[in-house]
Amino acid sequence: MASQEVLREEPSRGSFINDPRVRGIFFQALVLVLLVAGVWWVTHNVIANLTRLHIASGFGFLKGRAGFDISESAIAYSSDSTYFRAILVGFINTVIVAVVGIITATIIGFIVGIGRLSHNWLIRKICTVYVEVFRNIPPLLVIFFWYSGVLAVLPPPRESINLPFGSFLNQRGFYFPRAIWGEGSWLILVALLLGIAMAWFVARKARQRQMATGQPFPVFWTSMALIVGLPLLAYALSGFPLSFEFPKQSTFNLVGGFQVRPEFLSLYLALSCYTAAFIAEIVRAGIRGVSAGQTEAAAALGLRSGSILRLVVVPQAMRIVIPPLTSQYLNLTKNSSLAIAIGYPDLTATAGTVLNQTGQAVEGVVIMMAVYLALSLITSAIMNVVNARMALVER
Amino acid sequence: MKHIAIGLLGAAAFGFAASAASASTLDDVKAKGFIQCGTNTGLAGFAAPDDKGEWKGIDVDFCRAVAAAVFGDGTKVKFTPLSAKERFTALQSGEVDILSRNTTWTINRDTALGLNFVGVTYYDGQGFMINAKKLPGVNSALQLSGAAVCVQSGTTTELNLADYFKSNKMEYNPVVFEKLDEVNAAYDAGRCDVYTTDQSGLYGIRLTLSSPADHVVLPEIISKEPLGPAVRQGDDQWYHIVKWTYFALLNAEELGITQANVDEMKNSDNPEIKRVLGQEADTKIGTDLGVSNDWVVNIVKAVGNYGEMFERNVGSGSPLKIARGINALWTKGGLQYAPPIR
Numbered sequence: 206m207a208s209q210e211v212l213r214e215e216p217s218r219g220s221f222i223n224d225p226r227v228r229g230i231f232f233q234a235l236v237l238v239l240l241v242a243g244v245w246w247v248t249h250n251v252i253a254n255l256t257r258l259h260i261a262s263g264f265g266f267l268k269g270r271a272g273f274d275i276s277e278s279a280i281a282y283s284s285d286s287t288y289f290r291a292i293l294v295g296f297i298n299t300v301i302v303a304v305v306g307i308i309t310a311t312i313i314g315f316i317v318g319i320g321r322l323s324h325n326w327l328i329r330k331i332c333t334v335y336v337e338v339f340r341n342i343p344p345l346l347v348i349f350f351w352y353s354g355v356l357a358v359l360p361p362p363r364e365s366i367n368l369p370f371g372s373f374l375n376q377r378g379f380y381f382p383r384a385i386w387g388e389g390s391w392l393i394l395v396a397l398l399l400g401i402a403m404a405w406f407v408a409r410k411a412r413q414r415q416m417a418t419g420q421p422f423p424v425f426w427t428s429m430a431l432i433v434g435l436p437l438l439a440y441a442l443s444g445f446p447l448s449f450e451f452p453k454q455s456t457f458n459l460v461g462g463f464q465v466r467p468e469f470l471s472l473y474l475a476l477s478c479y480t481a482a483f484i485a486e487i488v489r490a491g492i493r494g495v496s497a498g499q500t501e502a503a504a505a506l507g508l509r510s511g512s513i514l515r516l517v518v519v520p521q522a523m524r525i526v527i528p529p530l531t532s533q534y535l536n537l538t539k540n541s542s543l544a545i546a547i548g549y550p551d552l553t554a555t556a557g558t559v560l561n562q563t564g565q566a567v568e569g570v571v572i573m574m575a576v577y578l579a580l581s582l583i584t585s586a587i588m589n590v591v592n593a594r595m596a597l598v599e600r
Numbered sequence: 601m602k603h604i605a606i607g608l609l610g611a612a613a614f615g616f617a618a619s620a621a622s623a624s625t626l627d628d629v630k631a632k633g634f635i636q637c638g639t640n641t642g643l644a645g646f647a648a649p650d651d652k653g654e655w656k657g658i659d660v661d662f663c664r665a666v667a668a669a670v671f672g673d674g675t676k677v678k679f680t681p682l683s684a685k686e687r688f689t690a691l692q693s694g695e696v697d698i699l700s701r702n703t704t705w706t707i708n709r710d711t712a713l714g715l716n717f718v719g720v721t722y723y724d725g726q727g728f729m730i731n732a733k734k735l736p737g738v739n740s741a742l743q744l745s746g747a748a749v750c751v752q753s754g755t756t757t758e759l760n761l762a763d764y765f766k767s768n769k770m771e772y773n774p775v776v777f778e779k780l781d782e783v784n785a786a787y788d789a790g791r792c793d794v795y796t797t798d799q800s801g802l803y804g805i806r807l808t809l810s811s812p813a814d815h816v817v818l819p820e821i822i823s824k825e826p827l828g829p830a831v832r833q834g835d836d837q838w839y840h841i842v843k844w845t846y847f848a849l850l851n852a853e854e855l856g857i858t859q860a861n862v863d864e865m866k867n868s869d870n871p872e873i874k875r876v877l878g879q880e881a882d883t884k885i886g887t888d889l890g891v892s893n894d895w896v897v898n899i900v901k902a903v904g905n906y907g908e909m910f911e912r913n914v915g916s917g918s919p920l921k922i923a924r925g926i927n928a929l930w931t932k933g934g935l936q937y938a939p940p941i942r
Contacts, residue, residue, distance in 0.1 A: 256787060258692055258832065258833065258834065259833045260692060260713065272759040273758045273759055273762050274762045276773060276775060284762035284763070346820075357791065360732070374791070376790055377748060414831065455745060456735075456738075456743075456747075457746045457748065458747070460746065460795075543779055546782070547777075547837040548782070548786070554778070557753070557778070558753045560684045560685070561688065561753070561754030562758075564692075564708075565686075566689045
């Protein structure tokens with residue numbers, strides 16, 4: 206950089222060919238032209254070859270009737286729905302497994318990462334073994350481990366394992382009672398939201414008071430009382446409107462209740478466990494990156510070890526942790542396409558089926574690529590905002 | 601996915617290769633010295649490697665027959681195992697020269713997918729299989745409401761299944777996999793109650809289960825599944841070679857030409873047999889097609905006639921023991937009928 210700036214300040218010597226600015230513009234223009242030509246050439250070839258092979262092209266096929274069923278769908282879907290809706294169902298399934306997986310992986314990752322730095326020998330070793338095992342096995346094998354190794358050996362539906370609260374576990378998945386909200390149950394939701402808002406307010410006030418006077422306030426218990434207590438109160442006031450539908454045995458399967466299928470479970474568990482191992486290492490690196498002097502200074506001020514971690518070390522470690530954490534979130538989202546191996550209807554699976562039923566291979570792959578790209582960019586954007594908030598504010 | 605990726609590269613990005621391939625499939629095949637044949641990844645009776653690693657089945661034998669017609673040698677063929685999802689892209693992109701993979705002939709595949717089906721090598725229909733030991737009392741597909749059904753994705757089977765349950769106002773729980781062995785494993789492990797695919801496939805798959813005797817194929821056939829080989833559109837010569845290989849197999853059976861007697865038959869007095877086997881003076885039947893005049897002799901020497909191929913792979917000579925049924929020749933009350941070779 207330095208040499209370029211020096212060059213730029215000099216007046217051009219003789220021929221403008223030697224002018225670094227002209228050269229810079231020339232090469233940038235050249236790259237742009239080559240890029241546009243390349244894209245045009247590929248697109249032109251695709252269209253020409255599709256026409257030559259008598260293969261229909263365009264995105265009009267998305268309006269056609271899908272004709273196939275999908276096992277898991279968060280939105281209304283039947284075989285009469287369009288191909289577009291089928292792809293949308295797959296997209297939502299991908300987002301669901303990615304979001305739930307990211308949350309779980311982050312929680313496990315932080316626990317294990319901090320555990321690796323524990324003073325307790327057993328905890329430290331268990332966490333090390335966890336990281337080394339999951340980090341060094343390909344994610345597909347982890348998925349198969351959960352699907353074939355753990356969930357498939359559960360008993361068949363007729364011999365389901367009975368769990369508390371009317372839940373069942375068998376090789377078709379995990380079944381639990383579905384809540385049926387009666388009349389007036391909106392009051393419970395309002396109470397819950399109110400409880401959360403009040404808890405947030407209390408936490409803010411408590412922090413301000415502690416800053417000003419040094420008096421601590423039991424924020425956790427007050428918040429729990431508000432978040433749990435208010436909805437319970439509303440539940441009682443509205444006349445206990447909640448009832449449950451329990452899963453029951455039928456000819457083939459358990460019916461009723463809510464079913465979490467083994468395909469989702471194994472994909473979710475595998476992605477969470479696998480990515481958590483990487484997150485643990487990132488967290489460990491982040492904590493290691495905080496100077497030991499900080500911990501010692503905090504200890505010298507009389508803070509307990511839990512408070513040191515929570516108030517001094519982790520906030521500083523987060524600045525190191527967040528950028529690589531984003532990569533892991535993106536990896537988890539993209540690894541969810543491995544779902545195809547166990548039949549979880551994610552975007553790759555449903556778009557792949559649509560691709561096959563319609564024969565629109567190029568369009569199908571373009572849609573998949575565009576959606577994954579958009580998903581990754583959105584994740585990055587969100588994490589960039591978080592990062593900007595966490596970053597050290599320089600004074 | 602690998603094949604799709606390769607297919608896309610072939611079909612889309614690198615137009616050079618594709619435009620070169622459009623010259624003539626026959627020339628390409630002759631230049632490389634073998635036929636690339638897309639088959640199933642492993643379906644007993646249709647395409648599956650045996651214990652010596654050699655591909656066996658009616659679909660692979662058909663490709664061998666085409667190789668015999670083109671090269672005079674039925675071994676000049678290489679097989680590309682394809683999942684249901686990969687198969688059309690592989691053919692469209694030129695990765696395989698023939699798709700002989702128990703594929704159902706439909707109008708959509710002939711038109712929108714740019715394929716040409718050459719004929720029906722096996723008339724099939726979709727059926728259901730259940731574990732009778734675990735589900736006593738179920739003896740009709742109409743009792744299957746509420747069942748979890750294992751099915752392979754990207755097949756006509758998947759669509760027929762949806763239609764059948766919908767039209768009979770029954771519910772089901774689809775358990776869908778991309779690869780056949782994944783569906784088999786899931787059904788065998790009890791992940792689903794019902795397995796649905798073409799009935800011939802069910803008989804083949806039953807043999808690979810851990811306890812085949814426990815499983816029964818229900819009587820209902822819910823669809824027409826005419827299975828046959830397909831080629832790309834836009835190359836009539838290659839289409840004719842593959843199509844007439846199929847007709848030659850049928851004509852050979854009709855005329856009683858077998859793998860064992862084909863050399864004697866060459867000296868037959870029957871003018872029709874002489875014509876089919878290229879023994880007529882100055883015959884141009886084979887060369888007009890783009891192959892040698894003794895092409896039918898080569899086909900029958902390599903794989904036998906259609907009947908022999910059927911019995912060896914799926915019929916009485918195989919563990920499947922499927923009766924000829926509607927796959928018998930038209931002279932014996934079946935649907936197999938070929939235009940004459942003349």
